[in-house]
Each structure stands twice: as C-alpha cells, then as structure tokens.
Amino acid sequence: MNLKLATEIGKCLSNTIRLEILEWLKEPEKNFPPHETLKHFNDGVCVSYIHEKSGLSQSTISFYLTNMEKCGLLISTRHGKWSYLKRNEKIINEYTQFLTK
C-alpha cells in the first residue's frame, strides 16, 4: 500500500452510497435477491442488483463500480452478459493496516 493508492481508495470511501455498496457486499445473501442464472454469490453480486438497490442511475453506478475496481476495493468477474462484483478483502486489509499504527 502506498500513499497514491491509499488516496484513491479514500476517494472511493468518501461517498455514502459507495460505502454502503461495500457494506452490502459483506453479506450478499442477506442484502440481495438470489441470482437467477448463477446459483451462488461466489463472485459477488451483479451490477443490476446494486444499481436497483442504490437508487442512482445505471451510468453513475457503473462509474462508481469501475472506480472501486480500479483502486482494488472490488473484484469484477464476467459471466456472460453479467458483471459480478465482490469485495477485495486483501486490499481492504492492506488499506486498514496502512491507516493504523
């Protein structure tokens, strides 16, 4: 973890909806309906579910998620026409290690 990356992560964490997305993704089963095609949450949750739950426009959510992936907070996996997002616990841990003593 370096200062530049930590700053980009901080930017992603400076917005209520983006923070909520990270919270929701702690427990996908609890916060989202089950996937119709994929029968599991192994790769997280698809963009459309996050979009619906957020109340923001599709383009805004796509923009958010792309940025969160770019700085490593999320991991994106394509399955057919769907993109699934899950938390990147490794980076999140590295970030919190960086913040604490």
Next chain:
Amino acid sequence: MNLKLATEIGKCLSNTIRLEILEWLKEPEKNFPPHETLKHFNDGVCVSYIHEKSGLSQSTISFYLTNMEKCGLLISTRHGKWSYLKRNEKIINEYTQFLTK
C-alpha cells in the same frame, strides 16, 4: 461507527496531504523538530510544524486539521497560543473495524 461518520472520515482520507499528516503523526519525534516550549509530544504536534512540512497555506492547513478533528481522526489540545494535534487511535480503529468484515 455509522455510515455518516464513516463518510466524513473517508472525505478526510481522500487527499494525499491529509493522509500524509496522519502518517507523520504516527511518529512525531521522527517527522518533526522538537518543541521549544513543550518538551514532549504527548499531545502531538503543533499546527505550525504541520503547516511548514505540508507546503500549503496556513489557512488551508488549519481548515484541514479542523475537519480532521471534527470527524474524530485527530485530537486537538491547546497549550497557550499553540494547538497540538495527535492521532485518535480509537476512532481510527473503529473506522478500520467498520471497513473490514
């Protein structure tokens, strides 16, 4: 820790200089000259040292530090005409707990 406070903390952490200030304050003795009046770093570092090291204007640094104190990241203590700032490890820990699973 709640979503609103976490968002405010995230805003403070979304800027390279503010992040650096938090890093510097991990080891005041290492990153700042000794205080002339106060002979210790028990209450952290005075605003003018942080100002000098930052390269930004006095008003900007004051504004930064005030915000960082408002959201709990820093603890401010007055000694005469000096304000000393130190990290609030308790809030920082609560924040990192909030981020991680």
Next chain:
DNA sequence: CAAATATATCGAAAAATTTCGATATGAAAA
C-alpha cells in the same frame, strides 16, 4: 496596553467530483 505570534474563519476563484441522459459495446436470445 500595544505589538507580536499562533491559529481560526471568511469569501471567493479554480479545480475536481457527481450525476445524468444519450449512446456505444458486448453477449445472449429470438
């Protein structure tokens, strides 16, 4: 008490972020 020093606040210009609708791209379904 006047001057000097440290910090805080104010108002405003510049820069960055937010957010959307429109549109493009990519993949599956008809």
Next chain:
DNA sequence: TTTTCATATCGAAATTTTTCGATATATTTG
C-alpha cells in the same frame, strides 16, 4: 442475424471541494 438485455463510456451541467489571501480572534510578550 436482428433484437434484446446488461454494462460501459461520453459529454455536459450541477454541486462540492480545494485553496488562497485577507482578516479576525486568542494568547503571550514587551
């Protein structure tokens, strides 16, 4: 292979943040 569905990208307006110089406040010092 055209249509449909999911997601990504673009351009632009609105909002927020950044940052400064000027000025105010608070405290010490002469």
